Amino acid sequence: xxxxxxxxxxxxxxxxxxxxxxxxxxxxxxxxxxxxxxxxxxxxxxxxxxxxxxxxxxxxxxxxxxxxxxxxxxxxxxxxxxxxxxxxxxxxxxxxxxxxxxxxxxxxxxxxxxxxxxxxxxxxxxxxxxxxxxxxxxxxxxxxxxxxxxxxxxxxxxxxxxxxxxxxxxxxxxxxxxxxxxxxxxxxxxxxxxxxxxxxxxxxxxxxxxxxxxxxxxxxxxxxxxxxxxxxxxxxxxxxxxxxxxxxxxxxxxxxxxxxxxxxxxxxxxxxxxxxxxxxxxxxxxxxxxxxxxxxxxxxxxxxxxxxxxxxxxxxxxxxxxxxxxxxxxxxxxxxxxxxxxxxxxxxxxxxxxxxxxxxxxxxxxxxxxxxxxxxxxxxxxxxxxxxxxxxxxxxxxxxxxxxxxxxxxxxxxxxxxxxxxxxxxxxxxxxxxxxxxxxxxxxxxxxxxxxxxxxxxxxxxxxxxxxxxxxxxxxxxxxxxxxxxxxxxxxxxxxxxxxxx
Amino acid sequence: xxxxxxxxxxxxxxxxxxxxxxxxxxxxxxxxxxxxxxxxxxxxxxxxxxxxxxxxxxxxxxxxxxxxxxxxxxxxxxxxxxxxxxxxxxxxxxxxxxxxxxxxxxxxxxxxxxxxxxxxxxxxxxxxxxxxxxxxxxxxxxxxxxxxxxxxxxxxxxxxxxxxxxxxxxxxxxxxxxxxxxxxxxxxxxxxxxxxxxxxxxxxxxxxxxxxxxxxxxxxxxxxxxxxxxxxxxxxxxxxxxxxxxxxxxxxxxxxxxxxxxxxxxxxxxxxxxxxxxxxxxxxxxxxxxxxxxxxxxxxxxxxxxxxxxxxxxxxxxxxxxxxxxxxxxxxxxxxxxxxx
Numbered sequence: 153x154x155x156x157x158x159x160x161x162x163x164x165x166x167x168x169x170x171x172x173x174x175x176x177x178x179x180x181x182x183x184x185x186x187x188x189x190x191x192x193x194x195x196x197x198x199x200x201x202x203x204x205x206x207x208x209x210x211x212x213x214x215x216x217x218x219x220x221x222x223x224x225x226x227x228x229x230x231x232x233x234x235x236x237x238x239x240x241x242x243x244x245x246x247x248x249x250x251x252x253x254x255x256x257x258x259x260x261x262x263x264x265x266x267x268x269x270x271x272x273x274x275x276x277x278x279x280x281x282x283x284x285x286x287x288x289x290x291x292x293x294x295x296x297x298x299x300x301x302x303x304x305x306x307x308x309x310x311x312x313x314x315x316x317x318x319x320x321x322x323x324x325x326x327x328x329x330x331x332x333x334x335x336x337x338x339x340x341x342x343x344x345x346x347x348x349x350x351x352x353x354x355x356x357x358x359x360x361x362x363x364x365x366x367x368x369x370x371x372x373x374x375x376x377x378x379x380x381x382x383x384x385x386x387x388x389x390x391x392x393x394x395x396x397x398x399x400x401x402x403x404x405x406x407x408x409x410x411x412x413x414x415x416x417x418x419x420x421x422x423x424x425x426x427x428x429x430x431x432x433x434x435x436x437x438x439x440x441x442x443x444x445x446x447x448x449x450x451x452x453x454x455x456x457x458x459x460x461x462x463x464x465x466x467x468x469x470x471x472x473x474x475x476x477x478x479x480x481x482x483x484x485x486x487x488x489x490x491x492x493x494x495x496x497x498x499x500x501x502x503x504x505x506x507x508x509x510x511x512x513x514x515x516x517x518x519x520x521x522x523x524x525x526x527x528x529x530x531x532x533x534x535x536x537x538x539x540x541x542x543x544x545x546x547x548x549x550x551x552x553x554x555x556x557x558x559x560x561x562x563x564x565x566x567x568x569x570x571x572x573x574x575x576x577x578x579x580x581x582x583x584x585x586x587x588x589x590x591x592x593x594x595x596x597x598x599x600x601x602x603x604x605x606x607x608x609x610x611x612x613x614x615x616x617x618x619x620x621x622x623x624x625x626x627x628x629x630x631x632x633x634x635x636x637x638x639x640x641x642x643x644x645x646x647x648x649x650x651x652x653x654x
Numbered sequence: 655x656x657x658x659x660x661x662x663x664x665x666x667x668x669x670x671x672x673x674x675x676x677x678x679x680x681x682x683x684x685x686x687x688x689x690x691x692x693x694x695x696x697x698x699x700x701x702x703x704x705x706x707x708x709x710x711x712x713x714x715x716x717x718x719x720x721x722x723x724x725x726x727x728x729x730x731x732x733x734x735x736x737x738x739x740x741x742x743x744x745x746x747x748x749x750x751x752x753x754x755x756x757x758x759x760x761x762x763x764x765x766x767x768x769x770x771x772x773x774x775x776x777x778x779x780x781x782x783x784x785x786x787x788x789x790x791x792x793x794x795x796x797x798x799x800x801x802x803x804x805x806x807x808x809x810x811x812x813x814x815x816x817x818x819x820x821x822x823x824x825x826x827x828x829x830x831x832x833x834x835x836x837x838x839x840x841x842x843x844x845x846x847x848x849x850x851x852x853x854x855x856x857x858x859x860x861x862x863x864x865x866x867x868x869x870x871x872x873x874x875x876x877x878x879x880x881x882x883x884x885x886x887x888x889x890x891x892x893x894x895x896x897x898x899x900x901x902x903x904x905x906x907x908x909x910x911x912x913x914x915x916x917x918x919x920x921x922x923x924x925x926x927x928x929x930x931x932x933x934x935x936x937x938x939x940x941x942x943x944x945x946x947x948x949x950x951x952x953x954x955x956x957x958x959x960x961x962x963x964x965x966x967x968x969x970x971x972x973x974x975x976x977x978x979x980x981x982x983x984x985x986x987x988x989x990x991x992x993x994x995x
Contacts, residue, residue, distance in 0.1 A: 503862075
């Protein structure tokens with residue numbers, strides 16, 4: 153790590169109509185370090201990155217690259233200055249080849265024509281430099297998400313980058329893939345690259361970052377060496393709340409006991425080849441059943457079978473003791489189920505519709521098209537949920553795409569709660585949202601359970617599962633393993649099951 | 655003032671501005687453009703002609719608005735117009751005395767039913783087979799004219815039944831009858847889409863069919879019925895066309911109507927990307943196209959270049975609808991103003 157920063161942002165301020173997005177924020181980046189920026193949603197992380205990459209121009213403050221002041225006005229200009237970005241949503245073209253994706257717009261040419269052989273060879277070289285060995289001509293869609301992420305990094309790096317910005321690169325990766333990515337980041341760091349890393353995952357931040365800048369509500373909260381900053385201090389600074397408040401609420405929830413009651417949902421031998429091996433599952437009223445497992449372990453596939461999105465090949469589903477034929481989400485809805493998908497953007501909210509329309513959608517679907525809810529009633533329902541779930545929106549007629557991720561998630565939850573389901577399936581409801589909203593959603597899960605709703609709760613974060621679940625099933629490699637109850641629900645048991653698979 | 659503010663935020667403002675500009679142009683440059691005459695209890699004039707002549711396109715545009723809102727397209731509507739015209743002409747028959755083969759209402763109902771079936775065929779291909787809308791409807795676009803030719807035995811059937819002509823050229827309450835047909839279909843469509851949640855479901859499917867399905871809505875059924883409805887609208891348009899020209903011509907009835915109808919929807923502010931739609935916007939779009947055509951006729955512009963003039967106006971209206979373009983134009987204006995100081 154060198155002593156002189158390669159990048160200094162000094163007292164950066166940026167206002168949007170009605171919002172102070174950044175107010176006098178400082179940020180430094182040294183060559184050969186990974187510097188994390190942490191903060192809740194709306195803390196100003198993405199605005200800071202957008203100012204740096206020229207998407208937004210700061211209202212005041214200066215940016216020094218080395219010793220020179222820069223004023224990037226577009227991402228292209230920033231890239232020419234050596235500031236490259238890899239975004240959370242990989243923006244590559246899945247139908248093009250790996251090489252084409254890396255060299256798009258600057259393909260090597262020979263006699264005016266694209267030199268395919270050189271291009272593929274150079275792509276392979278670049279990827280090999282990142283410890284990924286693939287052929288340049290294979291199509292991007294045939295690669296795993298992690299490899300696609302590497303291709304995005306390769307593209308960002310190819311242009312003499314001095315600064316690499318990684319904006320939540322790990323949110324769709326599983327453990328192994330994260331390790332692969334971090335290996336590459338470490339390698340780049342040792343080669344002297346400065347990496348700005350944005351993430352929501354505290355553990356990952358501690359694993360890879362040397363230094364961390366914390367933002368809160370658009371203000372600079374502090375810059376620390378990660379080695380000197382205990383986890384609990386980090387969280388306190390991000391939330392700006394007292395320690396006691398946080399630790400108190402992170403104890404075991406009221407759902408510590410498994411509820412022995414007539415199950416609302418009983419699944420017997422439900423399975424689909426290549427998706428999930430036949431499994432049994434019971435969920436009782438007022439019970440939160442957690443599903444633990446790594447990405448790709450079959451958690452989501454299980455939920456999709458139960459909700460009728462995928463057609464099961466074997467097995468039966470009973471709702472309240474009666475055999476239910478569920479072959480479509482519509483039938484699941486009519487049987488009293490709800491399902492919040494993990495892919496909020498693609499399978500959840502409808503961005504161009506208003507908050508109100510999004511909330512009443514499933515209820516209206518259940519009631520049927522002709523049992524139209526009067527505008528007043530719709531407004532009432534929407535306003536009720538905006539208030540009770542504390543959805544931050546100017547009003548119910550705002551388009552959902554204008555809300556932050558956490559608030560979009562709450563809108564999606566409200567859509568299902570409006571149907572008053574007997575069973576609600578939540579697939580990663582806390583993914584990609586800030587700590588505050590996460591806590592609110594977990595509290596909501598516990599409350600719903602105590603009010604008698606049956607919940608099936610999927611999460612990648614064991615801590616959340618342990619806190620909320622009364623019973624916990626562990627999955628590995630598309631097979632459902634042991635169920636734990638009570639004090640047996642702990643990280644050791646989960647990890648052991650995943651590791652040993654029994 | 656409040657009214658203008660609401661109007662400015664409304665999506666309809668730019669189509670309305672375009673229509674107003676066209677009319678204003680005619681006010682200054684076309685003599686007697688706005689003159690209305692009452693003859694034998696019937697209103698005559700350019701404005702009435704525009705309403706009357708645009709009615710088939712308006713009907714097609716109403717059906718297409720819903721199709722386009724689901725992010726689909728139906729290019730077969732022109733051919734379905736020909737099928738509907740063929741069916742009604744064959745069923746009424748070309749008797750010189752005008753004696754119909756079967757009751758006129760039954761013949762018309764049958765024609766609209768056949769057109770609706772054609773729409774259902776499209777809907778089946780799109781929603782159940784999963785074909786891309788442009789390909790699915792391309793099949794009927796091509797085959798439809800063939801079907802119409804088979805129906806009429808590859809001949810132009812001339813009709814002599816005066817009662818049937820009323821549908822195309824009759825007058826009611828002093829106004830051409832087709833206008834009332836359009837108004838009725840528009841009103842029913844507006845009520846069905848906005849007073850039930852069908853409109854919301856259509857928009858939801860257009861924005862994201864997967865998320866809509868996951869919300870427990872039968873997205874396939876929505877798609878199916880939207881195409882069926884487009885066929886229904888084309889069926890009614892076919893009746894008007896057939897009654898107007900007093901004949902059914904499998905080759906030329908409704909020829910290229912699909913393009914004008916799609917254009918009307920787009921000019922009216924409904925995006926080809928699906929989602930939010932505006933029925934009234936599509937009606938205004940159809941009026942823009944017809945006003946333009948009438949203006950071109952009024953000016954005796956040579957037919958060779960009339961299409962170019964039309965294209966240029968359409969181009970201008972489309973640009974007007976782009977927020978990006980407007981922002982840039984406003985930017986130019988401001989910069990010029992600064993230079994002048």
